[in-house]
Amino acid sequence: MSFYDLMKKWxxxxxxxxxxxxxxxxxxxxxxxxxxxxxxxxxxxxxQAQYFLExxxxxxxxxxxxxFGNIISLYIPLYVSNYCTNHCIYCGFNKENKIxxxxxxxxxxxxxxxxxxxxxxxxxxxxxxxxxxLIDINYLKGIVEKATKYFPSVxxxxxxxxxxxxxxLKQSGLDGLTVYQEVYDEDIYDQVxxxxxxxxxxxxLDTPERGGKAGLRNINIAPLFGLGEIKKEAFFAGLHLKYxxxxxxxxxxxxSLPRINSAEGGFKAFHKMDDTAFIQVMMAYRLFQxxxxxxVSTRESHEFRNNIMxxxxxxxxxxxxxxxxxxxxxDLSTCQFEISDKSSIEETEKAIRERGFQPVYKDWHTI
Numbered sequence: 001m002s003f004y005d006l007m008k009k010w011x012x013x014x015x016x017x018x019x020x021x022x023x024x025x026x027x028x029x030x031x032x033x034x035x036x037x038x039x040x041x042x043x044x045x046x047x048q049a050q051y052f053l054e055x056x057x058x059x060x061x062x063x064x065x066x067x068f069g070n071i072i073s074l075y076i077p078l079y080v081s082n083y084c085t086n087h088c089i090y091c092g093f094n095k096e097n098k099i100x101x102x103x104x105x106x107x108x109x110x111x112x113x114x115x116x117x118x119x120x121x122x123x124x125x126x127x128x129x130x131x132x133x134l135i136d137i138n139y140l141k142g143i144v145e146k147a148t149k150y151f152p153s154v155x156x157x158x159x160x161x162x163x164x165x166x167x168x169l170k171q172s173g174l175d176g177l178t179v180y181q182e183v184y185d186e187d188i189y190d191q192v193x194x195x196x197x198x199x200x201x202x203x204x205l206d207t208p209e210r211g212g213k214a215g216l217r218n219i220n221i222a223p224l225f226g227l228g229e230i231k232k233e234a235f236f237a238g239l240h241l242k243y244x245x246x247x248x249x250x251x252x253x254x255x256s257l258p259r260i261n262s263a264e265g266g267f268k269a270f271h272k273m274d275d276t277a278f279i280q281v282m283m284a285y286r287l288f289q290x291x292x293x294x295x296v297s298t299r300e301s302h303e304f305r306n307n308i309m310x311x312x313x314x315x316x317x318x319x320x321x322x323x324x325x326x327x328x329x330x331d332l333s334t335c336q337f338e339i340s341d342k343s344s345i346e347e348t349e350k351a352i353r354e355r356g357f358q359p360v361y362k363d364w365h366t367i
Contacts, residue, residue, distance in 0.1 A: 044284035084129030086196030148173030166214035212248030226260035226269030254293030286312035
Protein backbone atom coordinates (compact mmCIF):
# COMPACT_ATOMS: atom_id res chain seq x y z
CA MET A 1 0.00 0.00 0.00
CA SER A 2 1.30 3.46 -0.89
CA PHE A 3 0.81 6.59 1.16
CA TYR A 4 -1.65 7.77 -1.51
CA ASP A 5 -3.83 4.73 -0.69
CA LEU A 6 -3.67 5.64 2.99
CA MET A 7 -4.70 9.21 2.21
CA LYS A 8 -7.68 7.93 0.25
CA LYS A 9 -9.00 6.28 3.40
CA TRP A 10 -9.35 9.76 4.88
CA UNK A 11 -10.86 11.54 1.88
CA UNK A 12 -14.44 11.37 3.18
CA UNK A 13 -13.49 12.18 6.76
CA UNK A 14 -15.31 15.28 8.03
CA UNK A 15 -12.50 17.17 9.73
CA UNK A 16 -14.64 20.11 10.78
CA UNK A 17 -17.25 17.86 12.36
CA UNK A 18 -14.57 15.99 14.26
CA UNK A 19 -12.92 19.18 15.49
CA UNK A 20 -16.27 20.52 16.67
CA UNK A 21 -16.74 17.49 18.89
CA UNK A 22 -13.27 17.42 20.49
CA UNK A 23 -13.65 18.07 24.21
CA UNK A 24 -11.24 19.22 26.89
CA UNK A 25 -11.32 15.65 28.22
CA UNK A 26 -10.13 14.39 24.83
CA UNK A 27 -7.13 16.72 24.96
CA UNK A 28 -6.28 15.64 28.51
CA UNK A 29 -6.47 11.94 27.54
CA UNK A 30 -4.17 12.58 24.57
CA UNK A 31 -1.66 14.37 26.78
CA UNK A 32 -1.63 11.45 29.22
CA UNK A 33 -0.57 8.99 26.49
CA UNK A 34 3.00 8.07 25.66
CA UNK A 35 2.22 6.81 22.14
CA UNK A 36 -0.24 8.77 20.04
CA UNK A 37 -2.53 7.60 17.25
CA UNK A 38 -3.95 9.52 14.29
CA UNK A 39 -6.97 10.83 16.21
CA UNK A 40 -4.67 12.09 18.95
CA UNK A 41 -2.87 14.17 16.33
CA UNK A 42 -6.22 15.61 15.30
CA UNK A 43 -6.99 16.37 18.93
CA UNK A 44 -3.75 18.33 19.26
CA UNK A 45 -4.53 20.25 16.05
CA UNK A 46 -8.07 21.10 17.12
CA UNK A 47 -9.27 24.54 18.26
CA GLN A 48 -9.88 23.09 21.73
CA ALA A 49 -6.18 22.30 22.08
CA GLN A 50 -5.42 26.03 22.11
CA TYR A 51 -6.77 26.11 25.68
CA PHE A 52 -3.99 23.68 26.63
CA LEU A 53 -1.01 25.22 24.86
CA GLU A 54 0.89 25.71 28.12
CA UNK A 55 0.45 22.05 29.09
CA UNK A 56 1.31 20.91 25.56
CA UNK A 57 4.41 23.13 25.62
CA UNK A 58 5.64 21.60 28.87
CA UNK A 59 5.28 18.07 27.51
CA UNK A 60 6.78 19.04 24.14
CA UNK A 61 9.79 20.51 25.92
CA UNK A 62 10.24 17.38 28.04
CA UNK A 63 9.86 14.98 25.11
CA UNK A 64 12.32 16.95 22.97
CA UNK A 65 14.93 17.01 25.72
CA UNK A 66 14.42 13.27 26.28
CA UNK A 67 15.22 12.40 22.66
CA PHE A 68 17.51 15.25 21.58
CA GLY A 69 18.99 16.73 24.73
CA ASN A 70 19.70 20.47 24.46
CA ILE A 71 20.97 20.22 20.90
CA ILE A 72 20.01 22.55 18.06
CA SER A 73 21.69 21.40 14.83
CA LEU A 74 22.61 23.90 12.14
CA TYR A 75 22.80 23.59 8.37
CA ILE A 76 23.36 25.98 5.48
CA PRO A 77 21.69 26.01 2.04
CA LEU A 78 23.46 26.55 -1.29
CA TYR A 79 21.33 27.28 -4.35
CA VAL A 80 23.24 26.25 -7.46
CA SER A 81 20.60 27.04 -10.11
CA ASN A 82 17.30 28.92 -10.33
CA TYR A 83 16.30 27.82 -13.82
CA CYS A 84 12.97 25.99 -13.77
CA THR A 85 10.62 24.38 -16.28
CA ASN A 86 7.63 24.38 -13.92
CA HIS A 87 4.81 26.91 -13.80
CA CYS A 88 3.98 27.00 -10.07
CA ILE A 89 2.07 30.14 -9.20
CA TYR A 90 3.48 30.51 -5.64
CA CYS A 91 7.19 30.16 -6.44
CA GLY A 92 9.75 32.82 -7.27
CA PHE A 93 11.47 30.41 -9.69
CA ASN A 94 8.23 30.00 -11.71
CA LYS A 95 9.26 29.75 -15.37
CA GLU A 96 6.80 32.54 -16.25
CA ASN A 97 8.49 35.04 -13.93
CA LYS A 98 10.86 37.51 -15.57
CA ILE A 99 13.72 37.07 -13.14
CA UNK A 100 17.51 37.01 -13.28
CA UNK A 101 18.46 33.37 -13.83
CA UNK A 102 21.78 31.79 -12.98
CA UNK A 103 23.24 28.27 -13.17
CA UNK A 104 26.55 27.46 -11.53
CA UNK A 105 29.14 25.35 -13.29
CA UNK A 106 30.87 22.65 -11.23
CA UNK A 107 33.87 24.94 -10.92
CA UNK A 108 31.66 27.76 -9.61
CA UNK A 109 29.92 25.35 -7.23
CA UNK A 110 33.26 24.32 -5.76
CA UNK A 111 34.22 27.95 -5.24
CA UNK A 112 31.03 28.47 -3.22
CA UNK A 113 31.64 25.27 -1.26
CA UNK A 114 35.13 26.41 -0.28
CA UNK A 115 33.74 29.75 0.96
CA UNK A 116 31.00 28.06 2.99
CA UNK A 117 33.37 25.48 4.50
CA UNK A 118 35.35 28.33 6.07
CA UNK A 119 32.32 29.19 8.23
CA UNK A 120 32.71 25.92 10.15
CA UNK A 121 29.37 24.55 8.99
CA UNK A 122 29.49 20.84 8.23
CA UNK A 123 25.96 20.13 6.99
CA UNK A 124 25.04 21.60 3.62
CA UNK A 125 21.93 21.26 1.49
CA UNK A 126 22.21 21.79 -2.27
CA UNK A 127 19.15 23.29 -3.94
CA UNK A 128 18.10 23.86 -7.54
CA UNK A 129 15.07 24.87 -9.53
CA UNK A 130 13.40 21.96 -11.27
CA UNK A 131 14.80 22.51 -14.76
CA UNK A 132 14.37 19.24 -16.64
CA UNK A 133 17.21 18.72 -19.10
CA LEU A 134 19.50 21.16 -17.31
CA ILE A 135 19.43 19.59 -13.86
CA ASP A 136 20.17 15.96 -14.67
CA ILE A 137 21.73 13.08 -12.75
CA ASN A 138 25.22 13.83 -14.07
CA TYR A 139 25.10 17.44 -12.85
CA LEU A 140 23.68 16.37 -9.49
CA LYS A 141 26.31 13.65 -9.12
CA GLY A 142 28.98 16.24 -9.87
CA ILE A 143 27.81 18.76 -7.27
CA VAL A 144 27.34 16.06 -4.62
CA GLU A 145 30.86 14.75 -5.22
CA LYS A 146 32.23 18.29 -4.94
CA ALA A 147 30.30 18.90 -1.71
CA THR A 148 31.50 15.71 -0.02
CA LYS A 149 35.08 16.98 -0.36
CA TYR A 150 34.26 19.77 2.12
CA PHE A 151 31.24 18.60 4.16
CA PRO A 152 30.63 15.34 6.06
CA SER A 153 26.86 15.65 5.59
CA VAL A 154 25.35 16.55 2.21
CA UNK A 155 21.64 16.80 1.38
CA UNK A 156 19.73 17.86 -1.71
CA UNK A 157 16.45 19.63 -2.44
CA UNK A 158 15.99 19.24 -6.19
CA UNK A 159 13.48 17.84 -8.69
CA UNK A 160 12.05 14.41 -7.74
CA UNK A 161 14.19 11.51 -8.96
CA UNK A 162 13.83 7.78 -9.47
CA UNK A 163 15.08 5.32 -6.85
CA UNK A 164 18.05 4.32 -9.04
CA UNK A 165 19.14 7.96 -9.27
CA UNK A 166 19.03 8.35 -5.49
CA UNK A 167 21.15 5.23 -5.21
CA UNK A 168 23.71 6.71 -7.60
CA LEU A 169 23.84 9.90 -5.53
CA LYS A 170 24.10 7.92 -2.29
CA GLN A 171 27.15 6.13 -3.71
CA SER A 172 28.57 9.59 -4.49
CA GLY A 173 28.24 10.62 -0.84
CA LEU A 174 24.66 11.92 -0.53
CA ASP A 175 23.06 11.19 2.82
CA GLY A 176 20.01 13.46 2.92
CA LEU A 177 16.94 14.44 0.92
CA THR A 178 14.44 17.24 1.46
CA VAL A 179 11.25 17.25 -0.61
CA TYR A 180 8.15 19.31 0.11
CA GLN A 181 4.85 18.01 -1.18
CA GLU A 182 3.86 21.71 -1.17
CA VAL A 183 0.19 20.84 -0.69
CA TYR A 184 -1.47 17.50 0.11
CA ASP A 185 -4.91 18.62 -1.10
CA GLU A 186 -4.90 17.14 -4.60
CA ASP A 187 -7.35 19.67 -6.06
CA ILE A 188 -5.34 22.65 -4.81
CA TYR A 189 -2.15 20.94 -5.99
CA ASP A 190 -3.58 20.82 -9.51
CA GLN A 191 -4.69 24.44 -9.24
CA VAL A 192 -1.30 25.89 -8.24
CA UNK A 193 0.87 23.70 -10.50
CA UNK A 194 -0.09 24.85 -13.97
CA UNK A 195 2.46 22.95 -16.05
CA UNK A 196 5.79 21.15 -15.93
CA UNK A 197 6.94 17.90 -14.37
CA UNK A 198 5.91 19.08 -10.91
CA UNK A 199 2.26 18.85 -11.94
CA UNK A 200 2.48 15.07 -11.43
CA UNK A 201 1.02 14.84 -7.92
CA UNK A 202 1.61 11.11 -7.38
CA UNK A 203 5.22 11.18 -8.55
CA UNK A 204 6.03 13.94 -6.09
CA LEU A 205 4.07 12.33 -3.26
CA ASP A 206 6.04 9.10 -3.63
CA THR A 207 9.44 10.86 -3.75
CA PRO A 208 10.34 10.42 -0.04
CA GLU A 209 9.49 6.74 -0.37
CA ARG A 210 11.85 6.35 -3.33
CA GLY A 211 14.54 7.98 -1.20
CA GLY A 212 13.78 5.52 1.58
CA LYS A 213 14.02 2.59 -0.82
CA ALA A 214 17.41 3.92 -1.94
CA GLY A 215 18.58 3.80 1.68
CA LEU A 216 19.22 7.52 2.21
CA ARG A 217 20.15 8.23 5.80
CA ASN A 218 17.76 11.13 6.46
CA ILE A 219 14.73 12.51 4.64
CA ASN A 220 12.79 15.67 5.42
CA ILE A 221 9.22 16.38 4.29
CA ALA A 222 6.69 19.21 4.63
CA PRO A 223 3.69 20.97 3.23
CA LEU A 224 4.12 24.61 2.25
CA PHE A 225 1.75 26.16 4.76
CA GLY A 226 -0.52 28.69 3.11
CA LEU A 227 -1.71 26.69 0.13
CA GLY A 228 -4.14 24.24 1.74
CA GLU A 229 -6.28 24.44 4.87
CA ILE A 230 -3.77 24.55 7.72
CA LYS A 231 -5.06 21.81 10.02
CA LYS A 232 -5.72 19.32 7.22
CA GLU A 233 -2.31 19.93 5.68
CA ALA A 234 -0.65 19.52 9.07
CA PHE A 235 -2.54 16.28 9.64
CA PHE A 236 -1.62 14.70 6.30
CA ALA A 237 2.01 15.72 6.65
CA GLY A 238 2.04 14.12 10.11
CA LEU A 239 0.38 11.01 8.72
CA HIS A 240 2.98 10.93 5.93
CA LEU A 241 5.78 11.23 8.49
CA LYS A 242 4.41 8.30 10.49
CA TYR A 243 3.92 6.15 7.39
CA UNK A 244 7.52 6.68 6.27
CA UNK A 245 8.99 6.24 9.75
CA UNK A 246 7.14 2.97 10.27
CA UNK A 247 8.08 1.59 6.84
CA UNK A 248 11.74 2.59 6.41
CA UNK A 249 13.41 1.76 9.68
CA UNK A 250 16.96 2.56 8.58
CA UNK A 251 16.14 6.15 7.56
CA UNK A 252 15.63 9.08 9.92
CA UNK A 253 12.62 11.16 8.88
CA UNK A 254 11.93 14.74 9.86
CA UNK A 255 9.47 17.50 9.09
CA SER A 256 9.72 21.22 8.37
CA LEU A 257 7.19 24.01 8.81
CA PRO A 258 7.73 26.40 5.86
CA ARG A 259 5.24 29.25 5.54
CA ILE A 260 4.73 31.18 2.33
CA ASN A 261 6.96 34.26 2.29
CA SER A 262 7.15 37.10 -0.20
CA ALA A 263 8.44 35.96 -3.59
CA GLU A 264 8.68 37.15 -7.17
CA GLY A 265 5.17 37.26 -8.62
CA GLY A 266 3.45 38.53 -5.46
CA PHE A 267 1.55 35.32 -4.60
CA LYS A 268 -0.63 35.61 -1.48
CA ALA A 269 -1.38 32.64 0.75
CA PHE A 270 -4.81 31.05 0.41
CA HIS A 271 -4.80 30.16 4.11
CA LYS A 272 -2.67 32.26 6.43
CA MET A 273 -0.82 30.41 9.16
CA ASP A 274 -0.35 32.69 12.16
CA ASP A 275 2.29 32.23 14.85
CA THR A 276 -0.07 30.49 17.27
CA ALA A 277 -1.04 27.93 14.63
CA PHE A 278 2.63 27.42 13.77
CA ILE A 279 3.51 26.66 17.39
CA GLN A 280 0.48 24.40 17.84
CA VAL A 281 1.35 22.36 14.75
CA MET A 282 5.02 22.10 15.70
CA MET A 283 4.23 20.82 19.18
CA ALA A 284 1.62 18.41 17.80
CA TYR A 285 4.31 16.92 15.56
CA ARG A 286 6.69 16.61 18.49
CA LEU A 287 4.20 14.64 20.60
CA PHE A 288 2.91 12.56 17.67
CA GLN A 289 6.40 11.56 16.44
CA UNK A 290 8.77 12.11 19.40
CA UNK A 291 11.93 10.98 17.59
CA UNK A 292 11.41 13.03 14.42
CA UNK A 293 13.61 16.01 13.67
CA UNK A 294 11.78 19.32 13.31
CA UNK A 295 13.37 22.00 11.14
CA VAL A 296 12.63 25.72 11.21
CA SER A 297 14.34 27.74 8.50
CA THR A 298 15.26 31.38 8.06
CA ARG A 299 11.83 31.93 6.50
CA GLU A 300 10.99 32.74 10.14
CA SER A 301 12.27 35.80 12.00
CA HIS A 302 15.21 35.74 14.39
CA GLU A 303 12.97 36.65 17.33
CA PHE A 304 10.35 34.02 16.54
CA ARG A 305 12.92 31.26 16.12
CA ASN A 306 14.51 32.19 19.44
CA ASN A 307 11.14 32.09 21.20
CA ILE A 308 10.11 28.66 19.90
CA MET A 309 13.51 27.06 20.48
CA UNK A 310 12.46 25.08 23.59
CA UNK A 311 9.17 23.81 22.15
CA UNK A 312 10.22 21.03 19.81
CA UNK A 313 12.53 22.39 17.13
CA UNK A 314 15.79 20.47 16.63
CA UNK A 315 17.29 22.06 13.54
CA UNK A 316 17.85 25.59 12.21
CA UNK A 317 19.25 26.87 8.96
CA UNK A 318 21.78 29.65 9.47
CA UNK A 319 23.48 32.28 7.34
CA UNK A 320 21.10 31.46 4.51
CA UNK A 321 21.02 32.92 1.00
CA UNK A 322 18.19 32.02 -1.38
CA UNK A 323 19.71 33.40 -4.56
CA UNK A 324 22.17 31.33 -6.56
CA UNK A 325 25.57 31.15 -4.88
CA UNK A 326 26.36 34.38 -3.05
CA UNK A 327 28.83 33.04 -0.49
CA UNK A 328 32.01 33.34 -2.55
CA UNK A 329 30.89 36.22 -4.74
CA UNK A 330 28.02 38.68 -4.66
CA ASP A 331 24.92 37.11 -6.18
CA LEU A 332 22.78 39.11 -8.61
CA SER A 333 20.20 36.39 -9.34
CA THR A 334 16.60 36.53 -8.10
CA CYS A 335 15.90 34.79 -4.79
CA GLN A 336 13.32 32.03 -4.55
CA PHE A 337 11.71 33.78 -1.58
CA GLU A 338 12.58 36.45 0.96
CA ILE A 339 14.24 35.22 4.14
CA SER A 340 13.19 36.74 7.47
CA ASP A 341 16.15 35.85 9.67
CA LYS A 342 19.21 37.51 8.16
CA SER A 343 21.41 36.74 11.19
CA SER A 344 24.92 35.49 10.61
CA ILE A 345 25.96 32.01 11.68
CA GLU A 346 27.77 33.55 14.66
CA GLU A 347 24.67 35.52 15.70
CA THR A 348 22.51 32.40 15.40
CA GLU A 349 25.00 30.39 17.46
CA LYS A 350 25.11 33.08 20.14
CA ALA A 351 21.30 33.21 20.39
CA ILE A 352 21.15 29.43 20.81
CA ARG A 353 23.76 29.44 23.58
CA GLU A 354 22.09 32.34 25.40
CA ARG A 355 18.95 30.22 25.73
CA GLY A 356 20.79 27.31 27.27
CA PHE A 357 21.05 25.16 24.16
CA GLN A 358 24.05 23.71 22.37
CA PRO A 359 24.48 24.56 18.67
CA VAL A 360 25.91 21.67 16.67
CA TYR A 361 27.22 22.14 13.16
CA LYS A 362 26.32 18.68 11.96
CA ASP A 363 23.26 16.58 11.21
CA TRP A 364 20.91 16.06 14.15
CA HIS A 365 20.73 12.30 13.55
CA THR A 366 24.41 11.90 14.46
CA ILE A 367 24.04 13.45 17.91
